Amino acid sequence: MVIASRNARKEWGYVLVTCSHGPHQHRFQIADAVIVARQLGATLVMPTIKEGLTEPISKFDDIYNVKHFIATLEGVVRIVGRLPEDLRNVNHTSVELPHKITKAEIDNKIRPIFVKSSVIVLNKFLLSMKDVKDERDPEIEAIRCLVQYKALQFQPQIEKLGNRLNNRMKEAAQSLGGKYVAVDYRSTDKACGQRTDNVFTMPKGCLSPLDLGLLLQSHGFARETAIYLTQTRLDESFDPLLKLYPIVITKEYSMPFNEENQFLYSGMTQFELAIDFYICSHSDVLVPIHSSTFYTALAGERIKQGFTHMLVPRLLRIAREAPEATSLTLGVPRIVTKRLHPAYSCLCEQGMSKALALVPSSPTSR
Incomplete structure (x- = not known):
């Protein structure tokens, strides 16, 4: 199965993301940011990391292996180290992101904001208990697997x-x-x-x-x-x-x-x-x-x-x-005895190979 070339148009605009609350949250936050940028046809700016109000913002490479991150997501989303100079001092729109965002939510809630500003900041991640089983999209699930279990490697x-x-x-x-x-x-x-x-x-x-x-x-x-x-x-x-x-x-x-x-x-x-x-x-x-x-x-x-x-x-x-x-x-835990943890479906030989087959292997397929 190959992803349709709906994103073949020239990419424009940027998505910035500020992660918080440690590596356990980063996995979910960055996965959602990659999904948002891909769905919008935007470029993802290298994430930054923020913990408390009094702590300085960390560079992504303070915690994670940048080369591995970029190489793993090649063909999934375009990534740059920072915004172009002419956009750095412009006020950017902050967007709240529901947990495990869907394509429909991106198109209906985030795209109208993105079209107006062309640069959005994801720094408010809303946790929820919503059941997304019926909303699962193979492409989105593949990207989540890729980010959470392969792309994020400590420096x-x-x-x-x-x-x-x-x-x-x-x-x-x-x-x-x-x-x-x-x-x-x-x-x-x-x-x-x-x-x-x-x-x-x-x-x-x-x-x-x-x-x-x-x-x-x-x-x-x-x-x-x-x-x-x-x-x-x-x-x-x-x-x-x-x-x-x-x-x-x-x-x-x-x-x-x-x-x-x-x-x-x-x-x-x-x-x-x-x-x-x-x-x-x-x-x-x-x-x-x-x-x-x-x-x-x-x-x-x-x-x-x-x-x-x-x-x-x-x-x-x-x-x-x-x-x-x-x-x-x-x-x-039952997530082990019953194999209920999402990692099992991501990492099983058949499941992971099928999931990752949905992600293009090179930027030209976008």
Whole structure:
């Protein structure tokens, strides 16, 4: 199946995109930006990255491999490093983008704006729970697969550091005969659980450091288990966890001194999130404390790498006389056991080959 030459006309106009909230969100945001630019027949300007209001805007190549990104999307969308000089100081129209945008939404909502301004900025991505099963378009799905599971590759320095930290974790675990577990846990998750006789209830769905330790212990993780926490650094509140699991490692503890200033104290959260994403996608076991886009993106990356050993918290009722009371256990996610994650359809030999066949292999086919 070949895409029709509806975009054979000369390309005009530009789409800018500012990504935010870490690599797990970038995958969805950039995929939508590529889809929008392609549908409009526009040129995509190399994405920029923004985290908090007080943080500087990062260049795309601070986090990602630019050459790989451009080469992977050759023939899908035209990409330039920056706007032409005569357009840089012009006010550009900001556009809100629904989650998993469709061609109809692009044509009906975005194209009229684009026609008037010829330069639009995508910097407001609206998450939603809409079901798009009946709206799936083979071309769009192919592009999503291409961006999320092939085009976005971390720049070499981040991969090198991630591999170094990953190897340290494996060595720490193997030296004591234990496993290496990455736990997506940050300080905002603390002090919500209530324990009684080593059984903890989860009225608010979050864990204290001690409850995290008890959860891992209840699932059979030995004291010798090496744990990587996405928490940047430990304080005294983590002492109860350390009594149960003394090998708890964070970025601050494990990062080489000469790279701390560059990655931990640069004032740019994106570096820390990229390192967390890389390590969590390569660990022996992943335990995500919350169901989130971070976990969803991580699960896809782990499925791609073949690291499907993931355990997710599950709430269970613990007393008939108190039906509202729940305890937490760990279980293999249904997205793995039932192969429900989109990565499976993207990466299966037949599915990926069919999907990518819908994407032209050279710019001349546009």
